[in-house]
Amino acid sequence: TDASVHQELTDGFNLVIDALKLNGIETIYGVPGIPITDLGRMAQAAGIRVVSFRHEQHAGNAAAIAGFLTKKPGICLTVSAPGFLNGLTALANATTNCFPMILISGSSEREIVDLQQGDYEEMDQLSIAKPLCKAAFRVLHAEDIGIGVARAIRAAVSGRPGGVYLDLPAKLLSQTLDAEKGAKSLIKVIDPAPAQIPAPEAVQRAIDVLKTAKKPLIVLGKGAAYAQCDDAIRQLVEKSGIPFVPMSMAKGLLPDTHPLSAGAARSTALKDSDVVLLVGARLNWLLSHGKGKTWGAPGSKKFIQIDIEPKEMDSNVEIVAPLVGDIGSCVNALLGHINADCPPPPAEWTNAIVEKRNANIAKMATKLGKNSIPMDFHSALGALRTIIEQRPDAILVNEGANTLDLARGVINMYQPRKRLDVGTWGVMGIGMGFAVAAAIETGKPVLAVEGDSAFGFSGMEVETICRYNLPVCIVVFNNNGIYRGTDTDPTGRDPGTTVFVKDSRYDKMMEAFGGVGVHVETPDALSRAVNEAMDSGRPTLINAAIDPEAGSESGNIGNLNPQSVVKKK
Ligand SMILES: Cc1ncc(Cc2csc(CCOP(=O)(O)OP(=O)(O)O)c2C)c(N)n1
Numbered sequence: 238t239d240a241s242v243h244q245e246l247t248d249g250f251n252l253v254i255d256a257l258k259l260n261g262i263e264t265i266y267g268v269p270g271i272p273i274t275d276l277g278r279m280a281q282a283a284g285i286r287v288v289s290f291r292h293e294q295h296a297g298n299a300a301a302i303a304g305f306l307t308k309k310p311g312i313c314l315t316v317s318a319p320g321f322l323n324g325l326t327a328l329a330n331a332t333t334n335c336f337p338m339i340l341i342s343g344s345s346e347r348e349i350v351d352l353q354q355g356d357y358e359e360m361d362q363l364s365i366a367k368p369l370c371k372a373a374f375r376v377l378h379a380e381d382i383g384i385g386v387a388r389a390i391r392a393a394v395s396g397r398p399g400g401v402y403l404d405l406p407a408k409l410l411s412q413t414l415d416a417e418k419g420a421k422s423l424i425k426v427i428d429p430a431p432a433q434i435p436a437p438e439a440v441q442r443a444i445d446v447l448k449t450a451k452k453p454l455i456v457l458g459k460g461a462a463y464a465q466c467d468d469a470i471r472q473l474v475e476k477s478g479i480p481f482v483p484m485s486m487a488k489g490l491l492p493d494t495h496p497l498s499a500g501a502a503r504s505t506a507l508k509d510s511d512v513v514l515l516v517g518a519r520l521n522w523l524l525s526h527g528k529g530k531t532w533g534a535p536g537s538k539k540f541i542q543i544d545i546e547p548k549e550m551d552s553n554v555e556i557v558a559p560l561v562g563d564i565g566s567c568v569n570a571l572l573g574h575i576n577a578d579c580p581p582p583p584a585e586w587t588n589a590i591v592e593k594r595n596a597n598i599a600k601m602a603t604k605l606g607k608n609s610i611p612m613d614f615h616s617a618l619g620a621l622r623t624i625i626e627q628r629p630d631a632i633l634v635n636e637g638a639n640t641l642d643l644a645r646g647v648i649n650m651y652q653p654r655k656r657l658d659v660g661t662w663g664v665m666g667i668g669m670g671f672a673v674a675a676a677i678e679t680g681k682p683v684l685a686v687e688g689d690s691a692f693g694f695s696g697m698e699v700e701t702i703c704r705y706n707l708p709v710c711i712v713v714f715n716n717n718g719i720y721r722g723t724d725t726d727p728t729g730r731d732p733g734t735t736v737f738v739k740d741s742r743y744d745k746m747m748e749a750f751g752g753v754g755v756h757v758e759t760p761d762a763l764s765r766a767v768n769e770a771m772d773s774g775r776p777t778l779i780n781a782a783i784d785p786e787a788g789s790e791s792g793n794i795g796n797l798n799p800q801s802v803v804k805k806k
């Protein structure tokens with residue numbers, strides 16, 4: 238009939254785009270290719286910002302940190318099989334770090350994959366993704382795209398955030414559907430990350446434990462940064478008068494220069510405290526699993542833990558007051574009791590922390606001022622410390638071993654969610670993906686402080702940074718190697734296994750794509766170059782020559798390296 242002849246149609250391509258836009262998704266990070274090249278083009282034409290990378294791992298890292306920064310799932314779009322696999326590292330890392338992202342990959346047809354008939358880039362992607370992420374879905378019929386996208390969004394951001402895989406077989410995208418029916422099949426997710434209120438008796442139990450404390454400590458994890466309940470966190474510290482230690486990506490929730498900051502006295506704070514309130518911080522390897530000499534005498538600690546995941550409690554040691562719920566709801570519930578029921582901690586405790594902190598800061602200061610050649614980590618980081626102090630709203634991306642571990646202590650942070658680094662896994666390669674997304678999602682200038690090895694994992698994305706003309710200033714700490722630049726091959730045949738080409742010039746890579754390249758050998762020259770870059774907003778790479786002898790193997794975590802006790806004859 239006439240109506241059917243003129244029936245308006247939609248299709249899988251359009252339904253995916255409409256579902257994402259309906260749910261406020263504004264950006265897609267990805268790498269084009271079969272079967273999703275046109276999906277990317279059409280999404281761009283529909284007003285979604287599509288940022289094309291050179292490798293899917295970095296597109297995935299960009300999506301993950303976009304999720305951390307915005308609390309909306311970051312979207313990574315890849316081709317099937319190899320492109321999907323490249324995205325998996327970022328998806329698994331996002332899940333480990335509780336960053337909400339959705340990896341959307343094109344895939345081969347079920348009937349061919351399940352009969353293993355050798356399709357183009359054939360792989361059972363859904364099965365492979367499942368163990369590595371929080372949830373995984375596949376959509377076979379166009380009318381189910383709305384539900385599929387809705388479920389992926391809710392799975393990514395509800396409860397403990399994480400990575401979600403959404404599998405779109407190629408044929409799905411070109412499936413047509415009556416436009417009106419299609420529009421009705423879409424779902425705008427309602428309240429995807431619902432508040433999860435702690436039970437009043439759990440709040441009371443936590444307060445009762447807190448009241449017994451003579452040496453209380455608050456540990457802020459990156460979950461507390463993600464929660465974006467910054468004022469409640471500040472009040473919790475300031476109203477309780479309890480010193481706080483921020484984990485790396487929680488730095489800046491309160492300024493590192495805050496009177497109650499115990500960051501620079503971390504060892505003393507962890508060892509000598511008697512009641513520890515964990516806020517979005519898991520007692521994993523980064524906190525020595527809550528036991529051992531880091532935490533003083535066995536049994537000397539009572540842990541109160543705020544986490545949205547009930548199964549996190551008792552993961553490593555007994556939690557005497559589990560407070561299960563979203564961090565904002567839990568902290569606000571505690572605040573209701575703090576000034577009334579809880580006196581501030583004894584001055585001898587807070588004074589002891591301040592004394593230790595100031596002593597450690599004074600000790601570090603002696604290493605910062607040198608304007609020596611060759612630079613070492615401290616003299617170079619001293620220059621960057623001053624720049625971040627002067628530019629507190631810049632975003633600092635940081636990876637490496639010495640470059641990471643030393644920067645964490647030397648560069649103070651002053652605002653929440655401004656320090657983005659290797660997180661729970663200590664994974665190298667997050668640098669450029671994080672820098673791109675930080676610039677795009679926040680519009681703020683980005684300073685990426687990279688070990689030369691760490692930079693190498695994502696270095697090709699300097700072209701991406703130039704192509705989108707992003708305000709990213711990369712500083713490569715070039716010590717000619719992984720940890721140090723001095724390793725040798727005892728047989729004399731090859732270079733040592735951890736060294737790179739001597740005096741390489743990473744700044745030339747940036748110039749290759751029209752960006753600004755600068756080589757520096759002193760902290761003053763480094764300062765000038767970074768300030769120039771941040772004033773200009775031009776993509777810049779500064780190759781900072783660092784003494785190859787200056788580093789230590791694996792930075793602060795060399796103790797994790799197994800050592801052979803068998804000496805070859
Ligand atoms: C995906 C992955 N592969 C290898 C590694 C192991 C590693 C940890 S830190 C690091 C680089 C250290 O050298 P860099 O030059 O960046 O820093 P610096 O100490 O200042 O010289 C590697 C290779 C990790 N963590 N992740």
Ligand SMILES: [Mg+2]
Binds near residue numbers: 690718
């Ligand atoms: Mg290095």
